[in-house]
Amino acid sequence: MTPAARVQAAIEVLDAVIAAARGQGASADRVIADWFRTRRFAGSGDRRAVRDLAYAAIRACGPVPASGRAAMVHLAAHDPALAALFDGSRHGPAPLVADEPEAEGGIAPAWLEARLAASGIADDSARALLGRAPLDLRVNALKADRASIDLPLEGEPLAAPQGLRFPHGTPVEQWVAFKDGRIEVQDGGSQLACLAVGAHPGETVIDLCAGAGGKTLALAAAMAGKGRLIACDTDRARLSRLAPRAERAGATFIETRLLDPGREAEALADLAGTADAVLIDAPCSGTGTWRRNPEARWRLTEAELARVTAIQARLLDVAAGLVRPGGRLVFVTCSLLDAEGADQAAAFLARHPDWTAQEFALGAGSVRGAGIRLDPAQDSTDGFFIAGLVSP
Ligand SMILES: C[S@@+](CC[C@H](N)C(=O)[O-])C[C@H]1O[C@@H](n2cnc3c(N)ncnc32)[C@H](O)[C@@H]1O
Numbered sequence: 001m002t003p004a005a006r007v008q009a010a011i012e013v014l015d016a017v018i019a020a021a022r023g024q025g026a027s028a029d030r031v032i033a034d035w036f037r038t039r040r041f042a043g044s045g046d047r048r049a050v051r052d053l054a055y056a057a058i059r060a061c062g063p064v065p066a067s068g069r070a071a072m073v074h075l076a077a078h079d080p081a082l083a084a085l086f087d088g089s090r091h092g093p094a095p096l097v098a099d100e101p102e103a104e105g106g107i108a109p110a111w112l113e114a115r116l117a118a119s120g121i122a123d124d125s126a127r128a129l130l131g132r133a134p135l136d137l138r139v140n141a142l143k144a145d146r147a148s149i150d151l152p153l154e155g156e157p158l159a160a161p162q163g164l165r166f167p168h169g170t171p172v173e174q175w176v177a178f179k180d181g182r183i184e185v186q187d188g189g190s191q192l193a194c195l196a197v198g199a200h201p202g203e204t205v206i207d208l209c210a211g212a213g214g215k216t217l218a219l220a221a222a223m224a225g226k227g228r229l230i231a232c233d234t235d236r237a238r239l240s241r242l243a244p245r246a247e248r249a250g251a252t253f254i255e256t257r258l259l260d261p262g263r264e265a266e267a268l269a270d271l272a273g274t275a276d277a278v279l280i281d282a283p284c285s286g287t288g289t290w291r292r293n294p295e296a297r298w299r300l301t302e303a304e305l306a307r308v309t310a311i312q313a314r315l316l317d318v319a320a321g322l323v324r325p326g327g328r329l330v331f332v333t334c335s336l337l338d339a340e341g342a343d344q345a346a347a348f349l350a351r352h353p354d355w356t357a358q359e360f361a362l363g364a365g366s367v368r369g370a371g372i373r374l375d376p377a378q379d380s381t382d383g384f385f386i387a388g389l390v391s392p
Pocket residue numbers: 208209210211212213214215216232233234235238259260261262264281282283284311315
């Protein structure tokens with residue numbers, strides 16, 4: 001493909017990404033993969049170039065753009081070499097015209113930028129939400145140790161005790177250590193959230209929103225494979241992906257429970273008041289993960305934010321019923337919005353005045369209300385809110 005044809009291809013890819021974002025369809029990664037599946041003429045260099053252009057345009061446009069071309073025109077407005085490729089050549093984009101519609105820049109749609117600013121995320125902190133995430137690994141303490149593991153490349157040690165950082169795109173999934181379960185891909189912030197649970201061997205720990213078990217596996221390692229670890233989720237497909245991962249990681253003591261939304265307490269009634277710790281890695285807006293899914297900010301609506309915050313509050317109350325006296329509940333969201341962080345923790349403490357907030361020493365993050373917030377700008381992790389709440 002010529003450089004101009006790559007630009008036109010990125011415009012078409014962006015049209016598909018925008019349509020998917022408007023219709024709550026597939027993620028940008030999936031849309032891009034599908035687009036190339038039907039265009040076999042594109043080589044690997046073409047794919048990389050088109051993908052990079054499309055993602056640069058996604059990151060550059062705050063609100064959802066009117067079209068792929070408007071998004072690319074916005075990118076070209078700050079890049080003369082890119083603007084020159086609007087040359088009308090065969091397969092290339094038509095030349096730019098006067099008053100050509102140009103998409104708006106910025107960090108996110110205006111309402112969302114305002115909510116972030118009100119939560120203390122503006123300027124560098126807001127821009128960092130759209131950076132590129134590095135690749136973080138967790139050495140699986142059930143099978144290896146960071147101090148002695150032998151990997152094809154040397155990683156940078158992270159604040160999390162088993163965490164190592166590599167450059168974006170490092171092919172770790174091809175490494176023998178990945179295939180035999182000695183390492184897992186996990187953001188450093190996510191590792192710190194697991195550390196905050198303080199899980200110990202022999203304890204009863206419930207991972208209430210386990211998904212495919214990213215955090216469950218870290219809890220299993222902290223528990224050295226001893227005790228009870230119950231991984232729950234309402235999404236059957238996600239939860240079913242945990243078993244093969246647990247097998248590879250040597251974490252075969254994990255139990256799983258599929259929950260019915262709204263009837264979680266019933267499915268967990270036998271565990272009421274028994275858990276040493278409950279982790280709620282709650283469904284959230286995902287504002288802390290835009291480095292990986294920058295088009296997610298085009299999908300979020302105020303109604304969706306209200307929906308997930310209501311679920312978070314309900315799950316906090318469900319989890320409180322599972323914790324033993326003196327036990328702990330760790331509330332985590334990958335969001336920087338106070339509505340999904342400090343405000344949730346404060347509202348929980350107001351509803352449960354006998355409970356107390358726990359202080360952490362995680363080696364990263366800054367205090368936000370009753371919890372700690374990890375911020376991509378200051379902590380170089382995904383954005384997270386983490387609160388520890390201790391039962392009377
Ligand atoms: C942030 S994700 C969890 C990610 C996972 N803990 C990890 O580390 O990979 C939130 C999860 O909450 C689940 N969820 C949504 N509503 C739920 C509910 N009412 N009870 C339990 N889990 C729920 C979703 O299916 C999703 O897997």
